[in-house]
Amino acid sequence: MPEEKKSLNFLEQIIEQDIAAGLDKNKLRFRFPPEPNGYLHIGHAASICLNFGLGLTYNAPVNLRFDDTNPAKEEQEYVDAIKHDLQWLGFKWAEELYSSDYFQQLYDWAIVLIKKGKAYVDNQTSEEIATQKGTPTETGVNGPYRDRSVEENLALFEKMKNGEFDEGSYILRAKIDMASPNMLMRDPIMYRVLKKSHHRTGTTWNIYPMYDWTHGESDYIEQISHSLCTLEFKPHRELYDWFLDQIYDTSKLRPKQREFARRNLSYTVMSKRKLLQLVEEGIVNGWDDPRMPTISGLRRRGYTPRSIRKFSEIAGIAKRDNVTDVALLEFCIKDDLNKIAPRVMAVLNPVKVIITNYPEGQEEWLDAENNPEDEASGSRKVPFSRELYIEKEDFREEANKKFFRLKLGGEVRLKNAYIIKAESVFKDADGEITEIHCTYEAASKSGSGTEASLRRVKGTLHWVSIQHALKAEVRMYDRLFNDEAPDSHKGIDFKDFINSDSLTINSNAFVEPSLKEAKIGDRFQFQRLGYFNIDDDSTASNLVFNRTVALRDSWAKIEKKTNNPKSPPPTDTTMTEVLNLAGRYLKSREENERLSLVANINDLSTKVTKQTLLGLVETANSNKEYLAYLLLLNSGNFSFDTDTAIVKNVNVFIGNALQMKNSYVRFQAVDFVGKNPTYRKEYTDVLALMAREDKNTHIIERLKEF
RNA sequence: UGGCCCAUGGUGUAAUUGGCAACACUCCGGUUUUUGGUACCGUCAUUCAAGGUUCGAGUCCUUGUGGGCCAACCA
DSSP: OOOOOOOOOHHHHHHHHHHHTTOOGGGOOEEEOOOSSSOOBHHHHHHHHHHHHHHHHHTOOEEEEEOOOOTTTOOHHHHHHHHHHHHHHTOOOSOEEEGGGGHHHHHHHHHHHHHTTOEEEEOSOHHHHHHHHOBTTBOOOOOTTTTOOHHHHHHHHHHHHTTOSOTTTOEEEEOOOTTOSSGGGSSOEEEEEOOOOBTTTBTSOSEEEOHHHHHHHHHHHHTOSEEEEEGGGTTHHHHHHHHHHHHOOTTSOOOEEEEEOOOOBTTSOOOHHHHHHHHHTTSSSSTTOTTSSBHHHHHHHTOOHHHHHHHHHHHOOOSSOOOBOHHHHHHHHHHHHHHHOOEEOEESSEEEEEETTSOTTOEEEEEEESOTTOGGGOEEEEEEESEEEEEGGGEESSOOTTOOSEEBTOEEEETTSOEEEEEEEEEOTTSOEEEEEEEEEGGGOTTSOOHHHHOOOSOEEOOEETTTOEEEEEEEEOOSBSSSSTTOSTTSOGGGGBOTTSEEEEEEEEEOGGGGGOOTTOEEEETTTEEEEEOTTOOSSSEEEEEEEEOOOHHHHHHHHHHSTTOSSOOSHHHHHHHHHHHHHHHOOOHHHHHHHHHHHHHHHTTSOHHHHHHHHTTOOSHHHHHHHHHHHTTSSOOOSSOHHHHHHHHHHHHHHHTOSOHHHHHHHHHHHHHOGGGGGGGHHHHHHHHHHOOOHHHHHHHHTO
């Protein structure tokens, strides 16, 4: 079999190098170390798939280790949920372990450090300690207790352990270097007093070890060969190694920490803290709300474990910050469900169709394929009768050629059934269509093989027989946020980007009767609509479906295009040119080049009308667009002082621009405010904040000018 | 006394370690289709910049530029 060569990610390359350098393959061992203080999310899935994937490829054990060193935040509930999610994802850990298993060993090693003069007890306030620690740019200074005697340290540490001190009063610190350029090396805390009951060790301990003191030593105890964590732990590596140096026995394997970039998803947030906020403030209905990026949320939404593993695999792993398009995740679930989900018919927005030439009281059970992608899935029977529901959107009294659906005088195929023709409509007093009267062609029955059945008509519609259909509730989910990266805007709360339409409940949907037997969690494709699964809330008398993801909808695109043929407004050539120049500006790192680009844009600005620009400003959606419009605004060819309506419009735009990540954009926004004092009062707060906190010196300089 | 990390299409990752910039998603266009689904085909980057080393640079060196992380008794 021709082995396809797969490129290795940088971590696999490191492992390969280690093996080449003499590391015994059998000593390879990994771990997944969650803190049980929240639910796992799709970002964790990346780490899980990475570690367990490595375990699989190298046939190495992978431990599940709960990093439970902070009883204030950790709970058994989370431990159970994490284990459940991991199992659901399809992974098997070698051993279930807890950092708390090592509390005694860690304590003993701490005594060793004290005896070696490498650790001391400090009893200053946290404020005093913070001050002595310095800042990233200023070195720290030694505290007054740094040179306590070993005996005194031993005695105090013993008292800490015995609960003789209050929380916050005493800590044990490593004695390293208060002048280190790495803040973490400035005598980091190893133990703090915490009189909390721990979910596993109860009240045995009055002191608890900190992450840094715990993690590397735990890896060492478990003989983890490669301890993989996310990028923000990079500065911890020096400390990780320092702690290991203190207790390392050269006959044993020495673990190695390496860092990779955490996986972010567009249109959502990924930090546990923010997800907790959504739950606690009732913005979502719990950790497993189908809109949440948690594993439990995705599960309830109808995602398959395979689709999540696939997503992690194709998204890959690297060291740069990223925001992965949620479309990639959606592709993975659609791809999986397309192969496995049985097709059924459901009408979400019903309108009644009467087949006038179909005998009253008659019914037929027609053959319907369960899944055209899977021969083995077989077929089922669906009932047909004189009165049916179809989707309201599938009928128009009149429509152009592009509308492949039912229109008066037009023909359409009912999926798995007959060709029908719309003859007339009946409406209520409001003009709402209540009934569509159609005739059917008896010889056109699907699969009958007759000439009429082989006739091709342009459209095929799904439908349900009214007397046989089951009523159901369908929950339609949309993205939780309107913004690609809701937590990336300086000074704006991520919750300001909540999509108020992220959940629409439809309690008037009808599904074919075969769904009577469906169980919670079962997944289906509602033909022509999307993938749906049965929600946990579903009962025999009240079927509840979640929309996992919609099918690709080419018709929606066509319709949008015909409605407003030039939906991206700036199709005129001047604007495209300006946008190109702005794009080059963003890429350019040459002052001169940027100046000439600005000059070009200034020239072009004479060809842009104020009205166009004001329209565009509202649609700005990327660095390039923001920059382009700002440069136009700053060209001096437009004035904005007079009309208050205009001021308002531009205000919003400038407000956003001031908070953009790209400093060119922010600079131009500041420049605009500088040139147009009218706007200044609107942003006094933001500008003051920027003057203090913005990292870009050009912006600070510009701000000083006014 | 600041340190460290990162930079390849709209997005996410590759590039046999110095040798024709590849794969997937998205977008756009098309073919097939009893799902406007699926499948299939096609278009879209001179790799942040400048300079250097080299027959040859995304890859090495220098200098810039931009982004990120670090000042919790959190992990």
